[in-house]
Amino acid sequence: MVTKPMHPREIPGPDGPSTEGLRAGFTLVEVIIAIVVLAFGLLGLAGTTALVVRQVNLAEIATERSLVTQSTLERIQALPYDSILDGSGSMGSFKVSWTVLAPTNQWKALELITTGPGMSISSSGYPLLVNTVADTITHRILRP
Numbered sequence: 001m002v003t004k005p006m007h008p009r010e011i012p013g014p015d016g017p018s019t020e021g022l023r024a025g026f027t028l029v030e031v032i033i034a035i036v037v038l039a040f041g042l043l044g045l046a047g048t049t050a051l052v053v054r055q056v057n058l059a060e061i062a063t064e065r066s067l068v069t070q071s072t073l074e075r076i077q078a079l080p081y082d083s084i085l086d087g088s089g090s091m092g093s094f095k096v097s098w099t100v101l102a103p104t105n106q107w108k109a110l111e112l113i114t115t116g117p118g119m120s121i122s123s124s125g126y127p128l129l130v131n132t133v134a135d136t137i138t139h140r141i142l143r144p
Helices: 028-077
Strands: 011-013 016-018 087-091 094-101 107-121 127-142
Touching: 028 087, 028 094, 028 107, 028 127
Parallel strands: none
Antiparallel strands: 011 016, 087 094, 094 107, 107 127
């Protein structure tokens, strides 16, 4: 009986050498392709994470700006009607100023300007965080 030499990875069996063990692992090309695919996925995830962090920061600043504006309006509305005059103040990193516009016997219109950090749009259309964004709100206070 003539036996052919066994390949180093061939497993001897009762019916002769078996080639089941020849594909027991991954080739170098398969491993490299898997690493490249994983790297692209991780880079995409890292880029998305940076965008999410930026958007969360912008949302926190917008919320703080709204709270400052609302708090200022509530303080002004708590004043007696005849005591509402032009003024200014600051809360945290925001400066607030208000002006009484054309008062009548029945109502006063307030122009409230909040200045501080906020979102601005760059020339390329992307949102930027800048320190000197001014928001203007006009609010009418009625005589009680």
